Amino acid sequence: MKIMAVCGMGIGTSVLLKMNAEKVLRQLGLEATVEATDVNTARNTRDAQIILTTPDLVESLAGLPAEIISIEHFFDLEEITGKLSKSLL
Amino acid sequence: MASPKPLPSKKFPALSEAFGENSIQVGAIALDREHAIELAGNLLVASGRTTPDYTDEMIAALEQHGPYMVIAPGIALVHGRPSEAVLETGLSLVVLGEPVEFQHETNDPVRLVVGLCAFDHSSHIEIMQELAQALSDDELVNSLLNAPDSEHIRQLFEI
Numbered sequence: 001m002k003i004m005a006v007c008g009m010g011i012g013t014s015v016l017l018k019m020n021a022e023k024v025l026r027q028l029g030l031e032a033t034v035e036a037t038d039v040n041t042a043r044n045t046r047d048a049q050i051i052l053t054t055p056d057l058v059e060s061l062a063g064l065p066a067e068i069i070s071i072e073h074f075f076d077l078e079e080i081t082g083k084l085s086k087s088l089l
Numbered sequence: 090m091a092s093p094k095p096l097p098s099k100k101f102p103a104l105s106e107a108f109g110e111n112s113i114q115v116g117a118i119a120l121d122r123e124h125a126i127e128l129a130g131n132l133l134v135a136s137g138r139t140t141p142d143y144t145d146e147m148i149a150a151l152e153q154h155g156p157y158m159v160i161a162p163g164i165a166l167v168h169g170r171p172s173e174a175v176l177e178t179g180l181s182l183v184v185l186g187e188p189v190e191f192q193h194e195t196n197d198p199v200r201l202v203v204g205l206c207a208f209d210h211s212s213h214i215e216i217m218q219e220l221a222q223a224l225s226d227d228e229l230v231n232s233l234l235n236a237p238d239s240e241h242i243r244q245l246f247e248i
Binding site: 007008009010011012013015016019020038039053054055056057060072073074075076 | 150153154155156157158160161162166168169170171193194195196205207210213214217218220221224225
């Protein structure tokens with residue numbers, strides 16, 4: 001399974017999101033590749049099942065064949081765990 | 090005779106390296122969110138990590154994508170992308186004297202503005218790991234918010 005962590009530039013916010021998502025996936029015992037990327041690259045990617053991003057970017061990713069999960073507080077592992085397990089378990 | 094104690098290892102070696110001289114400002118006043126980003130950009134320039142063009146790129150990212158960089162309550166991570174304006178990977182930190190509205194749905198107002206510049210897509214990964222660790226530590230974030238000066242903050246990362 002492929003998950004994309006998406007931010008405007010693909011080097012800051014999305015990297016933090018990827019790190020914490022990987023932590024959560026390990027805790028849940030799930031295997032997935034998490035890639036950090038920018039919005040424009042994400043728009044042209046079709047093979048991700050899940051996109052993690054921030055509320056502000058949800059609109060610009062609409063229409064992609066992936067479930068979009070928006071995360072508000074990046075350091076709140078409970079929020080990430082809750083939202084990811086709702087989708088994956 | 091007691092054997093000499095080994096020097097304590099730094100808790101955040103990558104962060105100590107990433108914050109150059111003059112890269113931290115405490116008690117800064119920003120008029121609005123663009124100004125807050127500009128302050129973080131100025132520190133990256135002052136510490137020799139970027140050219141002023143990078144600051145413009147950071148502000149343009151806000152205009153283009155909205156305030157998504159407010160990653161947690163009170164904390165903004167402002168950055169552009171790797172470009173010619175980046176001289177060296179680095180960080181800056183502005184502790185605002187007065188909170189600033191970034192017009193973020195849930196995480197406003199912002200008190201900590203972290204500026205990031207990355208030379209490429211991979212050289213800053215260790216920095217990001219330590220940054221995530223530091224900023225998820227409520228006690229450390231509190232110490233940053235209440236630090237009397239920049240030297241105090243530097244010591245928080247050095248220990």
